[in-house]
Amino acid sequence: MNWNQLSSHSLDEILDWAEAQSWCQAMAQCNQDRGWHSEGDVWTHTRMVCAQLPELEEWETLNSHEQTVLIFTALLHDAGKPLTTQIEPETGRIRSPKHAIKGEHLARAVLRDLGCNLATREEIARLVRFHGRPAFLLEKANPDQEVVSLSWLVNNRLLYLFALADTRGRTTDSMQRPEENLRLWRMVSEENQCFDQPYPFANDQARFLFYRHSEPNLHYIPHEDYSCTVTMLSGLPGSGKDTWLAKQQVDLPVVSLDDVRGELEIHPTENQGKVAQVAQKRCRDFLRAKTSFAYNATNLSRQTRQRWINLFADYGARIEIVYIEPKFEIILQQNRQRTDPVPEKVIHELARKYEPPTITEAHALVFSEG
Known part of the structure; x- marks a missing residue:
């Protein structure tokens, strides 16, 4: 069925x-x-x-x-x-x-x-x-x-x-x-005009700030003047994040955790501290230069995403999250075709506890089924 x-x-x-x-x-x-x-x-x-x-x-x-x-x-x-x-x-x-x-x-x-x-x-x-x-x-x-x-x-x-x-x-x-x-x-x-529709915030930044503040002001109208746009990819290993970027954002520079791991020759099961440190530096370089870029990682928990979003927001960036999730059997198939596939047991474990992003985390959210 x-x-x-x-x-x-x-x-x-x-x-x-x-x-x-x-x-x-x-x-x-x-x-x-x-x-x-x-x-x-x-x-x-x-x-x-x-x-x-x-x-x-x-x-x-x-x-x-x-x-x-x-x-x-x-x-x-x-x-x-x-x-x-x-x-x-x-x-x-x-x-x-x-x-x-x-x-x-x-x-x-x-x-x-x-x-x-x-x-x-x-x-x-x-x-x-x-x-x-x-x-x-x-x-x-x-x-x-x-x-x-x-x-x-x-x-x-x-x-x-x-x-x-x-x-x-x-x-x-x-x-x-x-x-x-x-x-x-x-x-x-x-x-509050939100019984059968989302609350009508003045703009995306007003909504973004509402969910970031413990005591938000519903009537505050912030000025929208972003330094750049950061596109955060999110999805299980094998979901097709690289493919999406290649098709949709072909000219956008990318900070990829997988690429950093490869350069540093650090396996995903090893300590990732150095990987995160290098990725953060590359993100900061783009943010300081006010250059739009993509940040590509699994980003499967809200807590993990929040750490990176805090960094991007500190530099006044507009943040959009692209969440990619095709059918699970396609994810497993695409993972098997990778040069360095993730063990399927790990993907099943991640799928059991992942937290897909919501619009409350960013200025924009895109859902893609691949």
């Missing part, structure tokens, strides 16, 4: 398919705290949430893509609980800390294996990651900042609708999250 086939099926057929999957069977065996979920295990709750979706008043106003996104968000939103559930020894209460983060990675893997297109996969994975946020808006010191921040990561309307289904898909009435809290999410989003 592939994505195009499965996503065209009815909700009941999708649920039947899910029950044969190992991650779903793990949910069926994972108990929940009865104070929050007296209906029972995670899969029972998941089925109840899925059943609530067609009951939403707004369901018929959604297009087929939006309905599909919500169905698979519901299907996978608590799939991380079997990986995180623990019982508190003092109280006997069941907790699943950070299950949404684990769920995001699991959802990404499930959808990738199905052949889901990159944009839809990331839309669902991020909804899984942030599915619990609307219920706790009142606990945020700055609710406006919360809804604005999420609006460039998910569609706040879909997040709100899912939260309604999630809170209705349980039998513990006394512990349900009040729907008034969810309606507050809608109201604050609408007031």
Whole structure:
């Protein structure tokens, strides 16, 4: 079963398919705290949430893509609980800390294996990651900042609708999250013009600075005067970053970690300190000269990307990220054709925990499926 086939099926057929999957069977065996979920295990709750979706008043106003996104968000939103559930020894209460983060990675893997297109996969994975946020808006010191921040990561309307289904898909009435809290999410989003669209920042630099500051000013309009443009490549080994550059940016100078490693004769499994040092110097040389260039490395985690983005931003550069991810079998095939292929075990491990970039990290983001 592939994505195009499965996503065209009815909700009941999708649920039947899910029950044969190992991650779903793990949910069926994972108990929940009865104070929050007296209906029972995670899969029972998941089925109840899925059943609530067609009951939403707004369901018929959604297009087929939006309905599909919500169905698979519901299907996978608590799939991380079997990986995180623990019982508190003092109280006997069941907790699943950070299950949404684990769920995001699991959802990404499930959808990738199905052949889901990159944009839809990331839309669902991020909804899984942030599915619990609307219920706790009142606990945020700055609710406006919360809804604005999420609006460039998910569609706040879909997040709100899912939260309604999630809170209705349980039998513990006394512990349900009040729907008034969810309606507050809608109201604050609408007031900030970001309920069904990303918040309208004045320009790309305003958005870029918003996500870099701990106490951002929504109304600040910075002047856009970039010293140069840095194109940061991101993707698994074998994804085709070099090929993309050769086709799209043929005249752009490139700082490549692979090239530096080759020049220094340092194997990827050895200490990379010298490699990073040389690459940073070359980047600084271009930045000081105000010369646009590409920085080519895997850049698979947000933390790694942030270190380099901080460097580029210090010199006033405009930063665009190009994330490349063809189908996984193509990545493996292209890796085998490399002069020095990366062990496939390593690629599988990287694919299990990678963090595709989001528009919140840069001035521009390009997704390419190769």
